[in-house]
Amino acid sequence: MEYSLGIDIGGTKIAAGIMNREGSVLIKKTFSTPKDKKDAIVQLLENIIFSLSETAKMEGKKLVGIGIGTAGQIDFEKGKVLSGTANIKDWNDVPLRDILSKKTDLPIFIENDVNVLALAEQQLGVGRNVENLICLALGTGVGGGVITGGHLLRGAWGGGAELGHITVDMNGPLCNCGFQGCVETYSSGTGIARMMREEIKSYPESEGNSELLYYQKHPEEVTSRLVFELMSAGNVVAEKVVNTAINALSFAIVSMIHTFNPSLIILGGGVLHEGEWFIQKVRKRVGELGIRSLVDPVEIKGTQLGNDAGLIGAAIQPWVYGVDVGVK
Incomplete structure (x- = not known):
């Protein structure tokens, strides 16, 4: 079975986990969102990706990609946070995919946080097949x-x-x-x-x-x-x-x-x-x-999906968009 690594970036917390295509979150960790510079958030994301990738490897779970949902205006094609949100300090003009792709060979997808919420509900929740x-x-x-x-x-x-x-x-x-x-x-x-x-x-x-x-x-x-x-x-x-x-x-x-x-x-x-x-x-x-x-x-x-909807929506991106489409 294939798995994905999902990350949901919020103003107060960052949720991360490993999930299968059916939406079952197998491993979940929660972190406080750093309050200083964007460098601190990026460093935390790098640590999360390394840690969960190692966990997946040790447990024999094949990761097909990484999906991230974050507040702000996101250039999906470039994987870049163009304009962030007042709730996350210094979260503007962040070439997030370019930065994180230096730490992993997995395809990375970055999307607006409510877009991934909509995606989760449409794929696996109350809006299934709508x-x-x-x-x-x-x-x-x-x-x-x-x-x-x-x-x-x-x-x-x-x-x-x-x-x-x-x-x-x-x-x-x-x-x-x-x-x-x-x-x-x-x-x-x-x-x-x-x-x-x-x-x-x-x-x-x-x-x-x-x-x-x-x-x-x-x-x-x-x-x-x-x-x-x-x-x-x-x-x-x-x-x-x-x-x-x-x-x-x-x-x-x-x-x-x-x-x-x-x-x-x-x-x-x-x-x-x-x-x-x-x-x-x-x-x-x-x-x-x-x-x-x-x-x-x-x-x-x-x-329908509750508190994990954002995490689930972030994580299903590799399957929704195709793992071969994710830019490395």
Whole structure:
């Protein structure tokens, strides 16, 4: 049986493992993402590749390639990180494949992290055999991946499907991308926390809610998880914030449906850990909007592969694209 080495590079952690074509992760290791220069990340990746390659060799497992998923705009053909993300320091203009290919003879594939998430779900998850789908990851930001006609949509060089930066309000808050009113500024974990801080900034003491008054004085402690907890406890301010996030996401999704005509929308990411109720609310709101012939047939589902989806998507690249295509 053949195996692949997959690496999923995130803002806080890097997951790596050895996987077979059916998506079974046989070996998995997790590392903290280095916080200083890109050289430290590259060095860690080199160490991971060496260590797992040696482990595979000792256990008699044949590796056919290495697949990497990372946040940022990726030139897939060149295997290069062109523009990174604010969540990973100094992660720009990194010729990653050229660097790593000096340490291994295996073909290397490098792709955007949400593209590989979409790939994983389309190959092995909830979107299995679906030819036209959109995958959205709601976490620190909002990432997107589009599969149309059975193939990932990359655009001219790989920067396509930055769906988190569809604007839902041209007069909205400034996004870290430089645009205004992006859905990411409302529906990401960061956006939800931001809106809550703004709501409680002017919360009147006369209302007497000691919890909100506490966070008014300690805004740095406000997280999206806290907002959901407060909402579950019946806090109307938190409920307003979450409803705004759901509404913004729903409007963005309808714009995506109008643009790409998918049959399936897949929602994943840390924000979706809140449960199926969130997806149900999005499904209901989307159903109230847009062109009926386009919107009505679309299913909206959560990811099936869970926390390992990014790692699995990274690892299956050699089989999806063909090991003979991987540039060494």
